[in-house]
Amino acid sequence: MRESSAEMERDMGMQGNLPDNLSTEGKTRIVQELVPGKQITIAHLIANPDKILYEKLGLDPSVDYSRSAIGVLTISPAETAVIAADIAVKAAGIELGFVDRFSGTLIITGTVSETEASLKAVLDYTKEKMGFAVCPFTRT
Numbered sequence: 001m002r003e004s005s006a007e008m009e010r011d012m013g014m015q016g017n018l019p020d021n022l023s024t025e026g027k028t029r030i031v032q033e034l035v036p037g038k039q040i041t042i043a044h045l046i047a048n049p050d051k052i053l054y055e056k057l058g059l060d061p062s063v064d065y066s067r068s069a070i071g072v073l074t075i076s077p078a079e080t081a082v083i084a085a086d087i088a089v090k091a092a093g094i095e096l097g098f099v100d101r102f103s104g105t106l107i108i109t110g111t112v113s114e115t116e117a118s119l120k121a122v123l124d125y126t127k128e129k130m131g132f133a134v135c136p137f138t139r140t
Contacts, residue, residue, distance in 0.1 A: 039133040040126060042074040043119050046140055047112045059097045059109060069115040070097070071108040073122060078104035080130075084122045091121035 046053070049070050054061045057070070071094070075081050084106050085099045094110035108118055119137060126132035 037076055037133065038080075038126075038131060039135075040073060040075050040123060041135055042072055043123055043135055044072045044138045044140070045112070045115050045119060046070040046072070054109075057097065057107060059107070069110055069112040071106075071110075071115040071119045073106040073108075073119065075104040075106065075126075078102055080104065080126070080132075081106045084126070087122045087125050088118035092117040094118045 047069050049068075051061050053070065059070075071088070073081070073084055075084055079101050081099050081104050082101050085096055085108075088094055088106070088108050089096065092110060092114040094108045094114050097107035097109050099106055106122075108115060110118065116137075116139075123134045123137060127134045
């Protein structure tokens with residue numbers, strides 16, 4: 001037995017020829033939550049990056065490119081990026097490229113040795129003084 005077109009449209013969630021995007025029938029809702037732990041999940045040094053990477057990150061190549069290294073940290077809870085930035089600046093002569101207290105991202109620039117010293121100082125401080133779980137330091 002063949003269904004009427006009205007029944008078929010109803011079953012397919014259609015009204016006329018347009019899909020019914022507001023219908024929840026047959027859809028799964030996913031809710032994503034950030035449950036911050038005390039952790040550093042990325043601690044990476046990029047040695048001698050290409051100039052285009054500085055530009056794509058919104059860094060000033062005239063200032064940062066001559067320095068020859070970019071350091072990237074991802075920290076949770078996100079506000080800890082402010083503390084990490086303070087530690088990084090005090091540990092070596094790096095420049096702050098980007099600090100985001102909402103996402104927990106910290107980007108620093110400097111010489112390879114300055115950037116490495118700053119990243120390691122942040123890892124050591126957060127692990128020893130703040131009880132953070134820290135990832136291994138990586139480098140490319």
